[in-house]
Amino acid sequence: MTVTRSTRQRDVIARVITQAAGPLAVSEVLAQARADLPTLGLATVYRTLKLLTEQHRIHPVILDGETLYEASGRGHHHHFSCTVCGRVFTLHTCPVALPSGTVYPGGFVVEAHEVTLYGQCPQCASQAAQALSG
Template structure:
């Protein structure tokens, strides 16, 4: 494998991550990247996701026990997981008014929170 090919693969995978509407599983990244690079293998996707994570360009998100990846720097946000099509979307509004420093009943001091809502995305909700 040449350095040029490796760079092209990295660029395509980085673009897939930048264009994603929400966190992607490794298989999703592979499928989307194979549109431009049909011969792309899953090992290259794993290596590139590791590199992009180390560079701080993406970060892992664990949803339902599965690691997905999303672009870093999106600020405070939450996720919606469609129970029909399994896609995960980024929600930019926060359904929880619990700022950092809040003392939760029992003496728990809130530092951060994550929320995942489950249901049907608009596309699946309209499908028969």
């Protein structure tokens, strides 16, 4: 078994992902981690994301063809993607009552499901409402 030592870069990247309100794109991880590590390079971020994924500390989320990353162990949840600002949020309630083992019409046996809702996040919706009333 190979033991990997902790590094400041790895710790900062892991913290950025763990503290995020939703899954992050590689560019977002890099930008946020650079607040603590201004010289952090993109290659280091990619290597660290790969290592953290292999260690099951984070996992990839594919959303509209883009790979985002979020912390593992957050239980069953879904995502909301803001069509205005592009941020992705974690939703802790499930809008679909579809437990594992359900037989969907046509004979499809459900093992798991992922749901992404699209619309305006509270901040963007509030700004849109203010623009209409002002």
